[in-house]
Amino acid sequence: MSRLTELVGTTAQPFRFLVEEGKVAEFARAVQATDPLFHDAAAAADAGLSGVLAAPTFSTASAHWSGPASSPALGLDLKRVLAGGGEWEYLSPVVAGDELEVVTTVESVLEKQGSRGPMAVIRVRTDFARDGEIVQRYTSNIIQFGAVDEESSA
Template sequence: MAIDPSVVGRELAPVTAVIEAGRLALFATATGQDDPVYSDPAAARAAGHPGVPVPPTFLFGIELDQPEPFGWLTDLGVDLRHVLHGEQSFTYHAQAYAGEEVTARPHIAEVYSKKSGTLQFIAKHTRVTRVDGTAVADLESLIVVREPAPAHPREEQR
């Protein structure tokens, strides 16, 4: 099913979260960030930070902190069994720290297809801000929806 291009510009539900130090430490370990500034408040302060800084790419997970993080895709008629992660990128404006509250505000930026519509792409942009509106980062992700190949006529007869 083709994704309706009129969804471009649609704002998705914002997600607000308090950045937890323990979660930062787990994320840093899981992503191979062995620098103690990402897990030890004393090491972070010794390095000149006011607290434990958010490791690279952590902010992508904020949008997953909702009951149905992929509900926006199913609302578009996307079958999640055919979703692939295309790419993601981050533009940082300010460092975020443990204990801060941030809000992620996503919107659908672009929809297009390739290979005669068998691959559809949804570009989603998310602005992450502090409570006072200060920009922390802009996140971009590309979702690929692979349309299943039609069944071979002989297979349909079985």
């Protein structure tokens, strides 16, 4: 069993992520989301929301605070890491003013021999919770090429 497979089931240090109205507006502009719910507080209130609506993938901005691939617990060599895709699950709207607790868990590690040598596919789940209720979930694959023993990932 490699060091990475021993991490299955472990959880990274949780952190809090404040959904700020200005950042929601910047993100909406960046992804060309033009619906008034993304930038107009009155329109959001008329729709029954407590703040402007965050675009669906806005919570990706939290990855700049504590991205799973850069987690020290994984000990990955970022020069040999590739994003292997991911899926979003939306359970409740996220709006400006929300404070989300973000928790990332290693779900599985698959080590195999690829055409370019050994590789590991690490599946991680990131839960975004508001007041203890999960509002979004992002499950992704991180691929590291090369040996995954302790010497090569230092």
